[in-house]
Amino acid sequence: MSETSLNTPPHSKWLDIWQQFRSHKGAMLGMAVFVLITLMVILGPILWDLDPSKIDIRAKNQGPSWAHPMGTDQLGRDTFAAVLQGGRVSLLVGVVAMLLSLFLGALIGVLAGFFKRLDGPLMRLTDLFLALPLLPLLLVIIMLWRDTLRAAFGAETGIFLLIVFIIGITSWMQTARIVRGDVLALKEREFVLAARSVGTSNRMMILRHILPNVMSPIMVSATLGIANAIITESALSFLGLGFPSDFPTWGRLLFDGTNYMTLTPWRVLWPGLAISLTVLSVNYIGDGLRDALDPRLRR
Amino acid sequence: MFNYTLRRLIFTVPVLLFISFIIFLLLDLAPNDPTGNLPMTIPPEVREKIRVSLGLGEPIHIRYLLWCKQFFINEPLNILEQVTGWTIGDGERLRVRSWSTRSPVVDLIVERLPQTLWVVGLSYVVGILIAVPIGVLSAYRQYSWFDQIGTFISMIGFSVPTFFTGVLMIVVFSVGLGWFPSIYDTTHEVTNWESFIYQLRQMAMPVFVLALYTAAQISRFMRASMLDNLNQDYVRTARAKGLTEKTVVLVHVLRNSLIPVVTVIALGVPQVFGGAIITEQVFKVNGLGQLLITGIQGADIPLVQTLTFIFAVLIVLFNLVADILYGLLDPRVRYE
Amino acid sequence: MKLTSGLLGAAALAASTGTAALAERGSDGHLNILYWQAVSIMNPFLSGGTKDVHAASMVIEPLARYDDGGQLIPWLVTEIPTVENGGISADLMSITWKITPGLKWSDESDFTADDVAFTAGYCMNPDGGCQQLTKFSDVDSVEALDPLTVKVNFSKPKPFPYGPFVGMESPVIQKAQFENCVGANAPNCTAENFAPHGTGPFRVADFKANDVVSFEANPHYRDAAKPGFATVTFKGGGDAAAAARAVLETGEFDYAWNLQIDPVILAQMEAAGRGKVAAAFSNSVERLMVNLTNPSPDLADARSTLEGGPHPFLTDPAVRRALSVAIDRGTLAEVGYGFAGQPTCNVVTAPDYNMSTANDECLVQDVAKANQILDEAGWSRGADGVRSKDGVRLSILFQTSTNAVRQDTQALIKAWWEEIGVETELKNVDAAVFFGGDQSSPDTYQKFYADIEMYTNLFPGTDAETYMTNWTCGEIPNPSNNWLGFNMPRYCNPNYDALVTKLASTSGTETRGEIVKQLNDMLMQEGAMIPLINRGTTIGHANSLEGIRLNAWDSHLWNIADWTRAK
DSSP, X not given: OGGGGGTSOHHHHHHHHHHHHHTOHHHHHHHHHHHHHHHHHHHHHHHSOOOTTOOOGGXXXXXXXXXXXXXXXXXXXXXXXXXXXXXXXXXXXXXHHHHHHHHHHHHHHHHHHHOHHHHHHHHHHHHHHHHSOHHHHHHHHHHHHHHHHHHHHOHHHHHHHHHHHHHHHTSOXXXXXXXXXXXXXXXXXXXXXXXXXXXXXHHHIIIIIIGGGGHHHHHHHHHHHHHHHHHHHHHHHHTTSSSOTTSOOXXXXXXXXXXXXXXXXXXXXXXXXXXXXXXXXXXXXXXHHHHHHOTTTOO | OHHHHHHHHHHHHHHHHHHHHHHHHHHHHSSOOTTTTSOTTSOHHHHHHHHXXXXXXXXXXXXXXXXHIIIIIIHHHHHHHHHHOOOOTTSOOOOOBOTTTOSBHHHHHHHHHHHIIIIIIHHHHHHHHHHHHHHHHHHHTTTSHHHHHHHHHHHHHHHSXXXXXXXXXXXXXXXXXXXXXXXXXXXXXXXXHXXXXXXXXXXXXXXXXHHHHHHXXXXXXXXXXXXXXXXXXXXXXXXXXXXXXXXXXXXXXHHHHHHHHHXXXXXXXXXXXXXXXXXXXXXXXXXXXXXXXXXXXXXXXXXXXXXXXXXXXXXXXXXXXXXXXXXHHOTTOOOO | OHHHHHHHHHHHHHHHHHHHTTOOTXXXXXXEEEESSOOOOSOTTTOOOHHHHHHHTTTOOOSEEEOTTSOEEESSBSSOOOTTTTSXXXXXXXXXXXXXXXXXXXXXXXXXXXXXXXXXXXXXXXXXXXXXXXXXXXXXXXXXXXXXXXXXXXXXXXXXXXXXXXXXXXXXXXXXXXXXXXXXXXXXXXXXXXXXXXXXXXXXXXXXXXXXXXXXEOTTOSXXXXXXXXXXXXXXXXXXXXXXXXXXXXXXXXXXXXXXXXXXXXXXXXXXXXXXXXXXXXXXEEEEEEOOBOOOGGGGGGTTSGGGOBOTTTTSHHHHHHHHHTOOHHHHHHHHTGGGEXXXXXXXXXXXXXXOOTTGGGXXXXXXXXXXXXXXXXXXXXXXXXXXXXXXXXXXXXXXXXXXXXXXXXXXXXXHHHHTTOEEEEEEEOHHHHTTOOTTOTTOTTTOOSSEEEEEEOOSSSOOHHHHHTTSGGGOOOGGGTTOOSOTTOOOOHHHHHHHHHHHTOOSHHHHHHHHHHHHHHHHHTTSEEEEEEEEEEEEEETTEEOOOOOSSSOTTTTGGGOEEOX
């Protein structure tokens, strides 16, 4: 049963997980795609050195060509450069905000499910956050903290931190509710009762027995979360709450391109594909990770 | 269980009051203004007078208490009067009025319910009905072709936002093929077969877009939870006992896998009421989502406060329903 | 006088019976109108939103209005009162309107001078929060002399007395219907506000707030042959691109309002052949406001106020001139507005008698000249290409509201300014916040915590007096007046203020026009703002819809009674 892991030293457990993960074909493929996308957005702008905000009005709304592999937008800016440059922000915002939201969600969910005393207060807090209207909340947060953060961390880092914070703080609730529901059922299972009877501390109990068993909903939330973060970021900049309008991100490219769908379809095709591929790869990585972390599947 | 439910219900009242106050504070702090969308030709002094006439000159606690009185006392009395035909008091009660339309907010909400339920509600039901079987089958046949295709479609479903899929559908099916209208007619009444068909045609695209999004999410949770349970010892035991595969999967495993799915579904029901802001905008459905977003953009505080508060009530209630369902699905879950 | 109006009335009647032989009321069936902002209320006194005012103009009407040429024309009256015909008193203290005899409200009661006087009292009530109060500024009283004569008395001489009851913002409402809706009661009259009785060609059949209005032809409309359409659906919602698609591509709707989208897309949609796009121009000018005060965050409360001191570099005329000359307005118009945009170097662009030609230097982009101006003024390029002088860098924070066309304009201007060694940071703010004027927000256009900001303003009708008052010293937004005021550049010049005072006491269209031109030239030459584009309003309509005379001076639907469907 799951007790086997108690006697094995920790480093070999991580090795186990890695080996399990490697044997998962989908996960490895997802990992490869994700690494490829990451490398492209990190190195891409160095190799393809066209400035994404360079305007060339004579070359507007062009189709794909050698000079512009993904065509140009309504001001003649190069879409390929914008996709590469935009990926940096989108990926970073997506991953960091997703991790923040997962961390908050899992933490609150586990605490609420595991400790009876905390359940009421934490779940009512969740209700409150679910009920707050998003748009006014964003306007207030931006009004209160944008200038302070800008002053403290500089324009771009400040806005980045703010965006990650906003997305994280407004999207953890679903994860928290799901994790709590699972924990409520888990803690009455035989193996948990057994572990408790041998005097396992609460901390150990949560880390060893509870968390590994709620990994699958957390992994699904991760996939949903990264898509949500990338799209929300574009909505923020549209409201004037995010990065300046001439700063490309995938979500923004997709939003701006929507009206040009019939004129220059490739403008929406590429950013849309980039987002979908990222989400798909994260999904498969999540699948593999969940399988690798499942004590029953690991032999 | 009954005691637990009762205790939770009683506790709900202060929680909701607290939430309503926080929302009110938030809306008051937000920097948008009811005169923000007026034409430039209206000068600042007149704008200030408009604000005062809306009651914005009063301090915040007075305005909050006024809203409480209007919403918790006057509106229920009004509904009671309408239902029973009695006259209570002088009948001259101040109702919660929207600032942009100057009409009672409750009437606006009632007017919006039909299209919201038809489009958003139906799409939610359709989404769930698609998602659960797909989730079950994908988990049962993990990494089969069916599972891979399902994964792919659901990833597209929630990584491509509705502002894009909606416009794409209009370009293809309204402009290109001419199958469906791109503008939802809220005055349309279903009286006969033909008008029913028209109703189906005008609902088709928004329902599809929303259902795809819902189904994509729920099927992922369903699949993950099923996978967790399929490897449990009790499944092996049940099979060993000679139960048919169908009984094992569809009765035992499914039931035990429903906890996260019930959570997600319960979280989504209030969202139905909250409307689908973007999809409603794209297809001009003008349901509750559109009402909310125009209210927020115009800083129509009474409207937004009332809508958000009803939304909060539903969230609290449906989370309670979910908690009770956990107990029914898994008798080991106890809340004493 | 009586005889004249009687004759005119008879003539009008004869004319209407003449057309009756040709057309019949309601013979063209149903009309679908789409405004991407939904109508909230049918009472323009309680909502000044353009979509509400336009929708209401189908039902309730003013005494006089502007036609598509910007000419004042009598609407419910027999003639436009002037000093010459005795309608305006010689001391300019009053104006007397003669109502056309025989007018009926949609409930068949008579339209009288009492209704007109009541309307004034309704809007001027201090508790009503009337949004069109400016229309009644300086009005002392409005009296009904007899059922067909109404006199407006002003508290001071009014050289331009065509404010009350003129134009779409100031229609007449029925006394009998709104009698109990005055003052604090105004918002509580839901039924009245949603379906006012009117003299116009249509009446409200069904009203769904913020969604759709159904109209039907008014059976008591003064012209028995009109309107051509029997019913109208007035739908709201979506965005400009979707509205254009519904008229030009799918043909679901006949008319769509305010199609401000990329002209390339609009042209592509028009090519589908179902409808046409049209534009009309008045005084809407997209302009850059130049902050003449210092917006530095270090100044805390004195930020962007006269007390905070002058702007570090925008007070230098050379810099402002270079910024203006470096902009290619033709390209801005072409990219953002298509045929609905004309480059301009003036803030007052119409009518002809107001229009100055003294500032046309900026119509042609000249980057070399801009560079030369800056070189001569001593602004030299640093290592990063940005110019500076005495430690002051030409670095600009440029803000505007969120809107696809505005963001494109920002990007283009940034690129041109880069060419002349000016660094630009772009910022866009949600329109509801930017124009909202909330005291606590740092992002409003009134606080102007930036160096340059861009938006459009205009004045209703053809008289620029109130508009020009915007740039007087007293109009400067600052903390002591709660940031209320329209003088965004914080421009303060006693000579300008004196000229505005002179305008307020001068009569005669041409003479007033001369003063407006002078005021315009002062603003331009002293660099308070940099005009960019004279913006037309764009609409789309189905090919089969006839009789539209697009009017930028009044409601787009001003002549909807004459609209017909091509057979």
